[in-house]
Amino acid sequence: MRNRTRVTGPAAVLFGTAAALTLGAPTASAAPRPAGVPGPETLGDPVFPNLGNDGYRVSAYHLDLAYDASTRLVDATVTLHLTTTEALTRFSLDALGLDIRTVRVGGRNASFEQAGEKLRITPATPLPAEARATVTVEYGADPRRSLAHTAWVPTPDGFAVCPQPHSAHTVFPCNDHPSDKADFTFRLTVPSGLRGVANGRLTGTENLPGDRTAYAYRSRSPLATELVQVTVGDYVIKERQGPHGLPLRDVVPAARAEALEPALALTPDIVRWVEARLGAFPFETYGLLPCNSDDVNAFDFTGLETQTLTLYKPAFLLQEEKSIGSHLMHEVVHSYFGNSVSPGTWADLWLNEGHADFYGLLYRYERGWADSLGLTTMEARMKDTYARGDQWRATSGPVAAPNEATLFDSQRYLGGVLVLYALRNEIGEDVFNAVERAFLTRFRNRSATTDDYIAVATEVSGQDRSGFLRDWLYGTRTPRMPGHPDWTVTPVTPALVAPQHRASRPHDNSATL
Structure with missing residues (x-):
């Protein structure tokens, strides 16, 4: 943390803050003490490091x-x-x-x-x-x-x-x-x-x-x-x-x-x-x-x-x-998810898009509407998504670790849905619903991070869920799906693993379309 120096004179009057008088006048050999520093021109966002300002x-x-x-x-x-x-x-x-x-x-x-x-x-x-x-x-x-x-x-x-x-x-x-x-x-x-x-x-x-x-x-x-x-x-x-x-x-x-x-x-x-x-x-x-x-x-x-x-x-x-x-x-x-509770950093985008697609798909399947793959149940869609897990982790990074080029890839949307589906299977639907509401209540009108969501899931479920969720959110391999030991992940095809240099736009990859 930078040293903070109080200011005397007009600034203290203008901004209504207390100011301490500096004892003694500076001599010819003494450099004047700085009245502050230039504010940092970044908030250190992992996806957009030049975005935002501090101070x-x-x-x-x-x-x-x-x-x-x-x-x-x-x-x-x-x-x-x-x-x-x-x-x-x-x-x-x-x-x-x-x-x-x-x-x-x-x-x-x-x-x-x-x-x-x-x-x-x-x-x-x-x-x-x-x-x-x-x-x-x-x-x-x-x-x-x-x-x-x-x-x-x-x-x-x-x-x-x-x-x-x-x-x-x-x-x-x-x-x-x-x-x-x-x-x-x-x-x-x-x-x-x-x-x-x-x-x-x-x-x-x-x-x-x-x-x-x-x-x-x-x-x-x-x-x-x-x-x-x-x-x-x-x-x-x-x-x-x-x-x-x-x-x-x-x-x-x-x-x-x-x-x-x-x-x-x-x-x-x-x-x-x-x-x-x-x-x-x-x-x-x-x-x-x-x-x-x-x-x-x-x-x-x-x-x-x-x-x-x-x-x-x-x-x-x-x-x-x-x-x-x-x-x-x-x-x-x-x-x-996204407006009332905003992402703490842009790496937390999966909290927005994963939740939006999760409930969007539930709404679709309740009405018997087939999705873009012709599937009509959440289980069928998640089995298909699960099979793609390692490939997406190789091409788009883990769910909660995007970069600027991959920020709006399907991994933040359907990949986020898969994480929520796994958590619901792990802790049960009633506890999962309680986690969701507790998170929204605690961080209403604020910003929240992935760590915040993990902490709420741990607290509400009564058991440490950090290892489970971190494997799903940050692991380079797709974990086993609770309740579905028979589900398999398609091996990564090396030819498909290549750097991405495109500029994605929001909602291109929404699973609900």
């Missing part, structure tokens, strides 16, 4: 975006409320492809530079440890800008955003890591005739000069940056009621609202099914956003679980129920 934690963001339909550009201001964890002479935010105009810290202009995907900020006065500070960044953005990776999805009438896993900072400067969840409010100013929508609930609408409308939103629960949704377009809002009075709102392209209604009407029963297994829905609202784009280049996956509002490709939702129902369930389950 502070963010408690809240206010995102103010104004969209110009004639230029298709965005003028924006983001305000962050943060608390330092050590004395800082400089700190950084993640930012890529944004035209930064001004930065203020505590209301005072700060110097800044953009270096790679970092926005380095040097406040007028160093920040003491454990100080609260307000950071305001004014910037411009072009949703159509070509970048190495981007969250922007341009549409004919506006845009939506797909931040997962590491692209929220192409939309707004932030500490872009799921371990630093924060409160969010939004103000979206758009031409009248279009609608701006964000996470959470609408808190106000204001008509402005120049035939413009501002929409304000607030999320009741904290968000990880990768779960932020901001969309502008020619949308209508369709409201309905879910179980226990849960407000449901769908944000639907006006021209396709009638055609999409059969899919949207499925949500109440889907939420009811998952609540019976995982407990009350964790957020203040839920709904679907069929983004007004079927462009496979801009939007090359089926769905994405931005918090309280799942993004979908509209054409996918025009299919019959048995073709989309289990995927709708997959995304609703993400409200619990």
Whole structure:
């Protein structure tokens, strides 16, 4: 841990912290003591080591975006409320492809530079440890800008955003890591005739000069940056009621609202099914956003679980129920695993995707719908998956040890389901269900790691499960399946074991399709 030095003078007044006077003036031969250090530009994520920043934690963001339909550009201001964890002479935010105009810290202009995907900020006065500070960044953005990776999805009438896993900072400067969840409010100013929508609930609408409308939103629960949704377009809002009075709102392209209604009407029963297994829905609202784009280049996956509002490709939702129902369930389950409880690191993605596929498959098989392999039971699908276990471990790594290229491989999806299936067989269905609920309750509105899940499984089951789960999650060979000693693993084919250099996108490999 770095030494922390208290700051005297204006900084102590500005940030409301206690400051100790330095005894004696420095002499010509004595170097002045540093008022802090530059904050680390990483949180040490094992998959994305350059993502996130240390030295502070963010408690809240206010995102103010104004969209110009004639230029298709965005003028924006983001305000962050943060608390330092050590004395800082400089700190950084993640930012890529944004035209930064001004930065203020505590209301005072700060110097800044953009270096790679970092926005380095040097406040007028160093920040003491454990100080609260307000950071305001004014910037411009072009949703159509070509970048190495981007969250922007341009549409004919506006845009939506797909931040997962590491692209929220192409939309707004932030500490872009799921371990630093924060409160969010939004103000979206758009031409009248279009609608701006964000996470959470609408808190106000204001008509402005120049035939413009501002929409304000607030999320009741904290968000990880990768779960932020901001969309502008020619949308209508369709409201309905879910179980226990849960407000449901769908944000639907006006021209396709009638055609999409059969899919949207499925949500109440889907939420009811998952609540019976995982407990009350964790957020203040839920709904679907069929983004007004079927462009496979801009939007090359089926769905994405931005918090309280799942993004979908509209054409996918025009299919019959048995073709989309289990995927709708997959995304609703993400409200619990992935959103309410976010991954502590991106190596913990299997907690999100394994659980979402696990319950999505259960939902499918309960209804007698065959899966993509023509199988109709969980046991049959898991036997098939088990046979592939060693091959997947060779090509994609163990379930809980991905790298950037293999992050969204089937190993995190079906491989994660196999781990959960093995645990349920080992400890019994009732104890397994108790583990699931205990984990969700303990880490609600927080981030959790694989170690956290192992600890809860051990505590709730009353027996140390760490060796069992670590073999399944980190082993290079697939363990024996409890209850199925006859199941066999297909030997690894050396010709299929090769480095992967592709950039996977979320949900390409969902088993529920």
